[in-house]
Amino acid sequence: MAEHPAYPVGLRLSGRRVVVLGGGQVAQRRLPALVAAGADVLLVSPGATPSVEAMADAGEITWVRRPYEDGDLADAWYALIATSDPVANAVASAEAERHRVWCVRADDADAATAWTPATGHSAGVTVAVLTTDARGRDPRHTAAIRDAVVEGLRDGTLVAPHHRTRTPGVALVGGGPGDPDLITVRGRRLLAEADVVIADRLGPRDLLAELPPHVEVIDAAKIPYGRAMAQEAINDALVQHARQGKSVVRLKGGDPFVFGRGMEEVQALAEAGIPCTVVPGISSSIAVPGAAGIPVTHRGVAHEFTVVSGHVAPDDERSLVDWPALARLTGTLVVLMGVDKIGQIAETLVAHGRSPDTPVALVQEGTTAAQRRVDATLATVAGTVRAADVKPPAVIVIGEVVAVGRPAAG
Template sequence: MEIEPTSGWTLPGRPESALVTRPGPRASETVHALLDRGLRVTVATSSPDARLRDLAGRGLVALTEPGVSDLEDFDVVIRDTAHLRGGDPGAPARGDARPGRRRGEVVLVGGGPGPLGLLTLAGAEALRAADVVVYDRLAPLAALDLAPSGAERIPVGKIPRGEFTPQEQINAILVNRAQQGATVVRLKGGDSFVFGRGGEEWLACTSAGIPVRVVPGVTSAVAVPGLAGLPVTHRAVTPGFVVVSGHVGPDDPRNQVDWAVLAGAGLTIVVLMGVATLPAIAERLVTCGLPGDTPAAVVADGGLPSQRRVIAPLGQVAQAAQQAGLGAPAVAIIGATVAALTPAEPDGLQMSPMPD
């Protein structure tokens, strides 16, 4: 069956596989919508853009050359024309600056860790009322179909070693569209105020006289460990948890975490954005007195079909994650709660995909 995706499109029956042909600038959103429906997705393209390469690198989509795959091998074949509804960040907002319309507003929506089902009802309601959606790569891209078909959709993701939209440019887009009278939804992964730079966007908008509302999101700091069966607290094991950024390592002057305090606090330590720096973080914690055999885990692509985890002692977890090919986005969890629900294997290492 060949279809063209439109806002709110549905698939008949219970298809298991899909081929996306003629992918446009919004092909990654189409892919996420299909993944959210439980399909295995292949994209036929000879020149995948950075976002498609990112999805392929994370194991979420397969890439093939046009004409190579037999169409009969797929339950659904989609000619991706969704980009015809997309937006150009440099173009004026469509239909937003009508004479007499009130000043626009910006709604900071936390979209959760990725699956559409973890977007809040309030977040979905905000999207349905949006004139413009400015979204990140780790936001629930399937949620873009909730916005009106004529809404402008502007990708501003930051792909590791790929496409990068400076924060100043994102701020300018939000202010510009709202000044034209648009209701602008800023859709992020997780929660806007948990390493999401939502505070910077709030300040940029309010400084320009733009009203801002916040719709909290399910933060990956708690959701991703939970999706992998790893609680961040457990009675009689730990009284609490702490969330830290691993964007820069312990030796970087920008990192102001007191690792010695964390090592002795008896709390579960959750590290976001710490795939590259995890070896240095683990070493610093051990140096500061946290035992090297402390249970630890890394969970990649939490909630998505490609979710994987490794469980290993703190002194070995970074190497285990690297050997398993786990990359960003990933969450590291360090502390006794890692073993609270999951007994350790004899060799101290576990690796498992997302449970059905």
């Protein structure tokens, strides 16, 4: 058998008996995939790791607590032999051969009738890698190939065109706080498959350069205090391109539903009968403070954090924020879109009970190469913003956690 390569095949094990001999680390690694495949798993072993035992306790597998006995494989479709007893392994392997049961041997691959490939999954695709030369099998090499292919599928660097007709629609993708590595795997895959991308300025702009030339990129131009593409125009563009049968990605900064007006776009698409997929993103309200070394919660310091929009001043009749209530809280306050209003916000918080010495940090262009952090207090933050020329986008963190994550002097 060693002179010929293995024949690759996908086993459909749903509802079929699979016998696993041995409850150690090999079984612990292999059992989840067998359970996910819907197999009727029988584990035969006098002992098991805590993880394997937990699977048995949860009813995911059936565990017979004894050593292997002849006849255990009689009704099996597939067997995994992974005991620490070489003699028992050899006897079980012989039984599998008699009953024509495909058998994996953890201790002796050359004596097995089946090999387990290095597998990975991405977007409905299973990648399985086997070494074709039995004399030169190298599990690390096959795993490395598997990892490279799966990573390429996930991050969009390895794209295979869909030859079947795709259902047109819109994917509302949260791109994260700015660093292109912080977009989700699903978001990056959908971006790589798009025909049209309507992008915010605060999305991960570096990813747009990786798109194929045929992809139409529309700049939503939501630049603070400057040119702005009206939300209605964005909604119309989403609907029009989707109705042309195109796959459309609405690439937004942070998370679509954290001050991103994502629900307005979902509602507009629903009214037009356009299917929409929402892909959550990492919110800048947590990611940016974290990138600057500030934990929004910390044991003994803050048991809650509140995220608010600062795009309108506390005394503005349009404000929906209960600033006096926020001033009475002892936890962390994270303000988005509040750079030009931070002076008024600070005054309001102090007026309603917050200490003027409360630490404040402003993190500009968080998670990007241009990131910088400016520290102040509620009493000094207005002057500090002017002196340091802090510009949006910047995340403002107010609370004692700022001191926890403050860089050491010098």
